[in-house]
Amino acid sequence: MSKTFTVSDVASHNKPDNLYIIVDQDVYDLTKFQDDHPGGKKILQRVAGKDASKQFWKYHNEGILKKYKAKLQVGSLDTKPKQEEKAVKAEPAPGTVQVKPAADKAVRQIATKTEEQSEPLEQIGLQIPFADPNSVQGYHSPYYNSTHAALRAEVREWIEAEIEPNVTEWDEAKRVPEEIYKEMGRRGYLAGLLGIHYPKEYVNKDNVPKCVPLDQWDLFHELIITDEISRTGSGGFVWNLIGGYGIGCPPLVKFGKKSLKDRVLPGILAGDKRICLAITEPDAGSDVANLTCEAKLSEDGKHYIVNGEKKWITNGIWSDYFTTAVRTGGEGAGGVSLLLIERTEGVSTRRMDCQGVWSSGTTYITFEDVKVPVENLLGKENQGFRAIMTNFNHERIGIIIQCLRFSRVCYEESVKYAHKRRTFGKKLYDHPVIRMKLAHMARQIEASYNWLENLIYQCEKMGETEAMLRLGGPIAGLKAQSTLTFEFCAREASQIFGGLSYSRGGQGGKVERLYRDVRAYAIPGGSEEIMLDLSMRQSLRVAKAMGMKL
Numbered sequence: 001m002s003k004t005f006t007v008s009d010v011a012s013h014n015k016p017d018n019l020y021i022i023v024d025q026d027v028y029d030l031t032k033f034q035d036d037h038p039g040g041k042k043i044l045q046r047v048a049g050k051d052a053s054k055q056f057w058k059y060h061n062e063g064i065l066k067k068y069k070a071k072l073q074v075g076s077l078d079t080k081p082k083q084e085e086k087a088v089k090a091e092p093a094p095g096t097v098q099v100k101p102a103a104d105k106a107v108r109q110i111a112t113k114t115e116e117q118s119e120p121l122e123q124i125g126l127q128i129p130f131a132d133p134n135s136v137q138g139y140h141s142p143y144y145n146s147t148h149a150a151l152r153a154e155v156r157e158w159i160e161a162e163i164e165p166n167v168t169e170w171d172e173a174k175r176v177p178e179e180i181y182k183e184m185g186r187r188g189y190l191a192g193l194l195g196i197h198y199p200k201e202y203v204n205k206d207n208v209p210k211c212v213p214l215d216q217w218d219l220f221h222e223l224i225i226t227d228e229i230s231r232t233g234s235g236g237f238v239w240n241l242i243g244g245y246g247i248g249c250p251p252l253v254k255f256g257k258k259s260l261k262d263r264v265l266p267g268i269l270a271g272d273k274r275i276c277l278a279i280t281e282p283d284a285g286s287d288v289a290n291l292t293c294e295a296k297l298s299e300d301g302k303h304y305i306v307n308g309e310k311k312w313i314t315n316g317i318w319s320d321y322f323t324t325a326v327r328t329g330g331e332g333a334g335g336v337s338l339l340l341i342e343r344t345e346g347v348s349t350r351r352m353d354c355q356g357v358w359s360s361g362t363t364y365i366t367f368e369d370v371k372v373p374v375e376n377l378l379g380k381e382n383q384g385f386r387a388i389m390t391n392f393n394h395e396r397i398g399i400i401i402q403c404l405r406f407s408r409v410c411y412e413e414s415v416k417y418a419h420k421r422r423t424f425g426k427k428l429y430d431h432p433v434i435r436m437k438l439a440h441m442a443r444q445i446e447a448s449y450n451w452l453e454n455l456i457y458q459c460e461k462m463g464e465t466e467a468m469l470r471l472g473g474p475i476a477g478l479k480a481q482s483t484l485t486f487e488f489c490a491r492e493a494s495q496i497f498g499g500l501s502y503s504r505g506g507q508g509g510k511v512e513r514l515y516r517d518v519r520a521y522a523i524p525g526g527s528e529e530i531m532l533d534l535s536m537r538q539s540l541r542v543a544k545a546m547g548m549k550l
């Protein structure tokens with residue numbers, strides 16, 4: 001791999017049975033690969049022995065090289081600088097600014113000189129305006145310090161190197177290797193996604209994030225993990241890792257008995273066991289108070305016997321534990337409890353085929369005479385409704401973070417593509433109608449994201465009850481705002497990519513996938529209609545109780 005070639009060395013490998021090309025001063029042997037090349041072998045034979053960088057970037061994005069480099073690269077040109085910058089593209093798209101090492105160093109010095117949160121943090125990424133939160137593009141922010149910057153850099157490096165090149169394959173296969181989930185545990189990320197302090201008492205001390213002192217862990221660290229894994233542009237991937245866990249585990253941590261937590265939490269936080277949230281039923285979605293799955297106390301009072309069905313349960317097919325809403329009492333909200341059901345006799349799960357989030361494992365569950373020890377009751381009997389409602393705020397914040405990053409992915413992919421695709425003699429970006437689309441995407445993303453950061457800050461500062469009362473309305477409003485933003489951005493990106501986002505995979509692959517994922521965000525966790533209505537009802541009800549004057 002470390003072999004050095006001159007341009008004329010490469011030129012001699014110019015036959016179908018001896019086919020080398022140059023991309024960005026690296027040399028690739030495509031002799032065997034040409035038969036498998038999805039774009040055809042003749043197109044490769046036409047550039048055999050030549051520098052094909054321009055043609056390569058016309059048809060592919062960064063992920064391709066990340067995926068195939070190790071397999072196909074045989075060396076580099078003698079003219080290639082030894083200490084090359086990390087950027088993989090030959091020419092950054094015009095309009096994008098690569099952070100220069102000197103500038104980077106200066107920014108780093110600023111960041112380490114003081115821990116004051118108002119100083120700009122280290123810049124990462126391509127610096128395309130609005131493609132990242134401006135706090136990582138050298139702007140001031142009151143919310144972040146150097147521990148946030150370090151965590152973001154750590155997660156981004158992992159995702160770019162080991163996840164992004166494989167996400168499409170995993171999505172098509174409708175599952176993510178179990179090893180990736182375990183890695184979330186080993187890195188200590190799972191334990192940091194519970195909407196509370198970092199539960200270090202349940203985590204092996206070698207498996208915690210090294211760049212953040214755990215007593216400083218806050219909701220912005222959680223935001224960063226979710227935001228960065230969402231850069232993959234796959235709702236299925238994100239939900240595979242944190243979809244079931246992020247909503248199923250918090251009720252166990254908050255309301256589970258100590259003996260139950262001691263027994264099951266370490267395995268879950270380590271990524272060895274999986275947990276999901278089972279609330280929705282074939283006949284009860286947003287209308288949680290009317291669910292029918294019943295749990296009857298056995299005569300000896302030692303078990304609940306559970307019977308019922310749950311539908312659209314994320315991660316259900318892979319889960320060992322199900323945080324389940326059951327009816328233990330009479331009708332309505334006052335008869336609902338939360339139970340941790342373990343995978344045991346009487347629990348059956350089957351995968352559901354859905355429009356989007358393919359690798360998330362959407363599941364139909366049946367419980368038939370399942371015996372659940374009373375020790376597994378989370379909180380008090382018939383008081384589960386409140387716990388479910390509190391949990392919704394955390395779930396919705398997660399959905400908002402993901403939707404806004406997916407919107408950025410649609411925008412970022414569009415900006416890059418608009419700088420390389422030419423129509424009617426000019427780049428797409430040079431057509432005002434395309435810039436208008438990008439501007440409408442950016443303004444919605446930025447406005448929503450600033451609201452998100454503000455609400456997370458409020459969650460950080462308020463106690464749980466105050467947050468539940470005063471933030472339920474705004475969080476519901478922002479959930480609707482971000483799913484609508486996501487839908488808008490996916491649509492506009494799709495128009496910019498044209499046919500490339502109509503077929504699966506390739507350059508428009510992320511946009512095509514996200515377009516299919518939109519409904520998985522706009523419907524669950526409270527549909528847009530219910531969210532908008534709740535945002536008014538809840539906000540005004542609470543304000544009235546607090547002395548609002550009309």
Ligand code: HEM
Pocket residue numbers: 021023028030037038039040043044047052055056059060061064068072505506507
């Ligand atoms: C290291 C060398 C190369 C690798 C590993 C590679 C790999 C791939 C892959 C995986 C695809 C499927 C689409 C995607 O996932 O993006 C593809 C499509 C394609 N490739 Fe390549 N390729 C290479 C070089 C080239 C070169 C040099 C050309 C042109 C001279 C080319 C032209 C195309 C075309 C036209 C398509 C179809 C694009 C479309 O469907 O819109 N490839 N290539």
